Amino acid sequence: MKKYILLAIFSLQLLSCSKDDFLNQPLRGRQELDDYFSNAENAELFVNSVYTQVNGESWYEIEFFRQICEMATDDNWAGNTEQPRPDITGIAAFNVFAGSGYINSFWENTYIGITRANIALERIPAINMDENLKERLMGEARFLRAWYYFDLARNFGGVPIITTYTELLQPDITNTTRSSVDQVYDFVEAELALAIEELPLKSQYAAEDAGRATKGAAQTLLAKAFLYREKWSLAQNMAQQVISSGEYQLEPSFENIHSVHNHHGVESIFEVEMITNFQFTDIGGTISTTSGSRADQGWGWCTPSSDLENAFLSENDQVRLRSTIIKHGEPVYGDPAVTSFNAALASNKSGRINRKAYIPVADRESPYTIGQHPLPVIRFRLADVILMHAEASFFAGDEQAARQSLQQIRNRVSLTTDMNMGGNTLRDAIWKERRLELALEQERFYDLKRQKVNGVSRFATIMGTNGSFVQYNTRVSTDPFETTNNGEAQNKGALFNPGVHLLWPIPPREIQLSGGVITQNPGY
Amino acid sequence: MKLIHKLLIFTFLCSALSYAQTRVSGTVVDDQGAALPGVSILIKGSTDSAVTDLDGTYSLNVSNNAVLVFSFIGFATQEIAVSGKQVIDIRLKPDEQVLDEVVVIGYGAVARDKISSSVVTVKGNELTKMTASNAAESLQGKAAGVQVISGGGNPGASPQILIRGITSNNGTQPLIVLDGVPLAQGTSLNLLNPADIESFQILKDASASAIYGSRASNGVVLVTTKRGAEGKPTINVDFSQGYQTLQKIKMAGASEYMQVMNLRRTNDGNAPLYNPANYSTSTDWWDETIENYAPILNFNIRAAGGTDKLKYAASVSYFKQESNYAKGSYEKITGRFNTDFKISDKVTLKQDLNPRLEKYGNTPDQLYNILRIDPLTPVYLPQDERTGNKYSIYEGSNNQVPNPVASIARLFNETNFFGLVSNTQLNYEIIDGLNVNSQFGLNINQARQDVFNPTYYITPNDQRQINNVSRRVDENFNYVWNNTINYTKNFGKHYVNLLGGVLFDSQKYNYVAAYRENVPNDENSDLWYLDAATGQGMSVGGVEAVETIFSGIFRGIYSYDNRYFLTATIRADESSKFAKGNRLGVFPSISAAWDIDSESFFKADFVNNLRLKAGYGQIGNQNIDRNGQFFAVGSGNYVLGGDRVVTNFLSQFGNPNLKWETVEDINLGLNATLFDNAWDFSLEYYQKTSKDLLFYVELPNYTGIPGSVAQNVGSFQSRGWDFQVGYNHKWGDFTMDLNLNVSTNKSRATELAPGNEQLFGQYREDLGGRYIKMTEQGSTVGLFYGFQTAGIFQNQTQINSHASENGQLMQPNAQPGDLIFVDKNRDGVLDDKDLTVIGNPFPDFYGGLTANFGYKNFDLSMQWYGSYGNDVFNYPRTFIASGTQDVNVAAGTLGRVWTPENPSAEFPRLTLNDQNGNYQRPSSLFIEDASYLRLRNLQIGYTFKFKGSEKLRLYVSGQNLLTITKYSGFDPEVSSGGNVINDFGVDYGRYPVARTYLMGINLTL
Helix, strand or coil: CHHHHHHHHHHHHHHHHCHHHHHCCCCCCCEEHHHHCCCHHHHHHHHHHHHHHHCCCCCCCCHHHHHHHHHCCCCEECCECCCCCHHHHHHHCCCCCCCCHHHHHHHHHHHHHHHHHHHHHHHHHHCCCCHHHHHHHHHHHHHHHHHHHHHHHHHHCCCCCCCCCHHHHCHHHHHCCCCCHHHHHHHHHHHHHHHHHHCCCHHHCCHHHCCCCCHHHHHHHHHHHHHHCCCHHHHHHHHHHHHCCCCCCCCCCHHHCCCCCCCCCCCEEEEECCCCCCCCCCCCECHHHHCCCCCCCCCCCCEECHHHHHHHHHCCCHHHHHCCEEECCCCCCCCCCCCCCCCCHHHECCCEEEHHHCCCHHHCCCCCCCCCECCCEEEEEHHHHHHHHHHHHHHCCCHHHHHHHHHHHHHHCCCCCCCCCCHHHHHHHHHHHHHHHCCCCCCHHHHHHHCEECCEEHHHHHCCCCCHHHHHHHHHCCCCCCCCCCCCCCCCCCCCCCCCCCCCCCCHHHHHHCCCCCCCCCCC | CHHHHHHHHHHHHHHHHCCCEEEEEEEEECCCCCECCCCEEEECCCCCEEECCCCCEEEEEEECCCEEEEECCCECCEEEECCCCCECCEECCEHHHHHHCEEEECCEEEEHHHCCCCEEEEEHHHHCCCCCCCHHHHHCCCCCCEEEECCCCCCCCCCEEEECCCCCCCCCCCEEEECCEECCCCCCHHHCCHHHEEEEEEECCHHHHHHHHHHCCCCEEEEEECCCCCEEEEEEEEEEEEEEECCCCCECCHHHHHHHHHHHHHCCCCCCCCCHHHCCCCCCHHHHHCCCCEEEEEEEEEEEEECCCEEEEEEEEEEEEECCCCCCEEEEEEEEEEEEEECCCCEEEEEEEEEEEEEEECCCCCHHHHHHCCCCCCCECCHHHCCCCCCCCECCCCCCCCCHHHHHHCCEEEEEEEEEEEEEEEEEEEECCEEEEEEEEEEEEEEEEEEEECCEEEECCEEECCCEEEEEEEEEEEEEEEEEEEEEEEECCEEEEEEEEEEEEEEEEEEEEEEEECCCCCCCHHHCCHHHCCCCCEEEEEEEEEEEEEEEEEEEEEEECCCEEEEEEEEEEEECCCCCCCCEEEEEEEEEEEEHHHCCCCCCCCEEEEEEEEEEEEEEECCCCCCCCCCEEEEEEEEECCEEEEEEEEEECCCCCCCCEEEEEEEEEEEEEECCCCEEEEEEEEEEEEECCEEEECCCHHHCCCCCEEEECCEEEEEEEEEEEEEEEEECCEEEEEEEEEECCEEEEEECCCCCCEEEEEEEHHHCCEEEEEEECCCECCEEEEECEEEECCCHHHHHHCECCCCCECCCCCCCCCEEECCCCCCCCCCHHHCEEEECCCCCEEEEEEEEEEECCEEEEEEEEEEECCEEEEHHHHCCCCCHHHCCCECCHHHCECECCECCCCECCCCCCCCCCCCCCCEHHHEEECCEEEEEEEEEEEEEECCCCCEEEEEEEEEEEEEEECCCCCCCCCECCCCHHHHECEECCCCCCCEEEEEEEEEEC
């Protein structure tokens, strides 16, 4: 028996010696952050993750929020009259309640992008690696962070500014208040100035890096920020730098800008590339489904309005009209397979579909699936910059430069330009050109907010009970589709209140979780 | 001073009386009332004794303060104080009561009277009266201070046990210890066959549970399984079969639905949506999906017996419960083989094996959709429009609620579960009273989930173009190794029991999962395997996680003269969940009891036992994610240069400073047994205070932090009363046994971390993106949070007068018929600062009544459970009278909504735009008092007795036959998930608890 006792004591002894081994249970299957930033490769993989929040990793995270903003303009209807979705149609009609899932999701995912950028910017400098690559990666993260803050400011106004990772670990992080909208834009401008220095030109990137942030992208974003803040000369100058960089050209043919065959094309300044890869979901496009016809495997959201069509017709702009709007019963321009398009009239308010999001039948992946469409999402293209240049030049008093830029855009689509225009006529022509050129490209919503006549946002003249768009739809329009489908009320936009709706509501969750330190925008 | 005087006089009288001699006589009978000859009657503290004669009578001379000790083999020994009585008749309780008196406590067992902490026992035979797969379900209402929260009527659903309220924000389930082996947090009692359970010991206070240290702060449930006894084999066969029914929820038919939808629009000035002439269908979705009768079956066979060298108990059981849907079932087969070997006089070996198979044929979760889908939609497409496969023959609804019949048809999700519990105990008695014990408990299990998702097309938003098949295997490999040494000795009036031990506990988890698309055939289930899939879309995953605890324990129990009892324990734990330096937690406890009736001065002769006890202890909680301390990097995808690239990001914010959550617990109790043990009372008060609360803090989203972060902050306090009274009596052939228990509890957040003065739960996007549950410093945890309503605006004048001091309307968009929201902070503006507490999901008190009656061979038992003062957030009320999102409404809605003609309606007016936000804000409109009283079980049986102990019992029973409540939802007993604080009392229309009707037999051979 004695030997058993000895054996027991011995084994106990053995086990107490290995007690630390028994209790040290590391994290398995995932790397730890403190060990992670050890080499250039990891730094690059981490910066890659900052990009994903530009468009979101699923259709509802960010992309569909942008579509809802489009629906709220005069270019589109909510469109889908089959699905009762007050969380979508309500926002589109300015019957907005704080707490919309899409607005919340945009806020949440944008800040996730900011935190990823903050971590990258804080941890990469300490890595022992090629200094040029380090500078580029820092520039990419910095550009993207600026993009995110810019996007927040134009949607919500002032927001909390978080610029480091370390501060997230402090207990008083929950006491952060909203900065003013000017502080946010100031931060964006300062960061972009740095990023412009850090980032290479588009042509300096290797082919496998196409899609990374470039000097041109940072300059474009900075020009846009200047434009939004009505810093006209700065905007004109910055846009000019992009134009004269020689890095970009207008796509010769308008119809080729949005094409599955034209990734990172000559006109593209910053885009989220989309590919078909059935092994991985959500690295392909979604908008072709969300905005597709319900009779064509789509969901039927965000359908172009007759008001937008009329804008093209008033300029006799057939080239851009046919590559912007598909109409029920008519052939699809550029798709020989469809001679009479079915826009699913019973569930489509306007009987129209976004051509820029449409993929011709022969070019479709099989099976045709949301999250797999190889149609790139172009966030910045040269035409946008040229029109910013036109607008900024006009307001900076340089009408000649404004006309030249305007003409450049119209020449491509074979429209003549009155080179004697000036004053409000020229201004309105530039604004209209912007609407036609960039229609359905998610710029209109912000353009209407920032463009002002006598200090009044153009949104207020278009929307509201007496707004021109509302008046057109309720009194003038004889559009055979829109006036006969009551599934979406014809007076869309009547509820617009300029004192409220120029900003979206802050997610109520932020107000609750911050104990009221974060405040709501007026009217919500 | 006066008190001391009185005491002195009292003591004097007592001693004076003790000199008086008297003659006592009486009759001793058994529990059936039959005379017991040969019972020995001893005068305590002397050698004087007597023995009963053939008629069970006795007589002897005693002093007035003497105590008589009645003992007889096979019966519980009883002590009765003479206290001047001349006739003492007594009823002895049979042998199992004697066994009762040894109570299993942590790492050992002691006589019940040695326990000075709060332990409540529920016997196995009380649990098997209900036919349920999960023994915890039968525990409801059986013990004071133990709240069982139903997991719903889903086949195989596991209820939650909540002992004495909430002291932790994170994990409220008690630690379950099966035959000495602590199981992993959250282990379902589904692993046991209820018929194998000898008893549950519920350790309610820290002085009982501190020996379990770091995992015991939610209380401990010790489960003891039945073991064999020496003697001829006994065989038990139990069989029951029956069916379950659900009470139908009546929704609007086509005509009423169209009227409501049109009114929603016309009330807002829009055109009506439906022309009733165009619709002929009126689908009753309940009838299309819910079957009236779902069978339930339980079979169990058990044999036990043995010799002095080898004892055994073996059982096999089968249980099957089907859901009331076309699919969904739960099946379980368990075996248990408990053996005791006596290797030598000194060495005993116990080996238990408990294999089991469980199968969850996944039950659809469609009730919510059944309520919401419009009645205008036919179930199926017309024959001539059916072009797709058999999952595509269904009509898409008009209001975009997924067709529930279609959803059920394409649901293929099955989980097979295999588990084995092995428990080996080797005991060596070194000298009399000194034992070393080594126990190795192994718990391995594997769950294999197989899913097949076929291709189908219903609408553009409701389709799948490529089918997929997936399999996931989860494995747990857990072991404990307990090494203890125990010394027990009586020295005269002193009793000492000392225990020390070293313990190892390891839980290893791993999973592997694979998914692949494109199986050749949607309808041939023989091909629904990964091998058959050929698609590009595929994913695999797998990882491992381990948590370990190393502990040392010590316990000392001392009693003097069976009057004074003292227990002290201490446990030290080191856990791998915390970073080095924060691992050690030390958990001490002490408790004492005083048997007042054993004192010589105590003269109330109707009192059989009177005990006062008090305890204090510290216990811990480590219920956080195994990886809570780590900052982890996750990965994803992006596209650059035409190819997919890998992305890395911070996927989890860790906290290396995490440490134990500690709970301090005080328990005071009084137990009494009166009138020949006919009455049995227990009253206890407790207060549990936690500190360094472990919880997941949700930071504002502007931090960009994914998920929430584990932190140690704040303090919760839980206190309340447990009251229990039992009564048993026999009048001739009629026996009665009643047990009533009532408990109160209030759990408050006494302190929260700076910056986290309010904790939120249950985010509801459709209610304005707000949280509907809130825990606030100083208040009860998990309260309902929202806007208070003050009725409905009857006219514009009322709307105009609901304004700030300067005339600013608070609800400018309101119209007559809309809800009035209260400006709680009186600042003249209605905004999120007016959010307030609108309800409390926790009851003022809850309790159970168990009643057993017998008459000759008939028996009847009843079990009631009730809860009073609890509110429920009735989520279906957010649409059931409004048709929000054009969903269907309850039948009779037109009469329940506000119209100028119906000004006293319960619900606001119908509106599409809802500009007042009647249904876009959490408010008291959705809160209801859900107090209820439920007849959990009613059973009537008849027993045929044969020679010897052989008998056959036949019974019929009904479960959940009657529920008395004012609650308008389906089931007042609701919880929306596993987190009690944030989920309890929120009704999302889950599978309700069914009524069950059963017939059964119990055969004993």
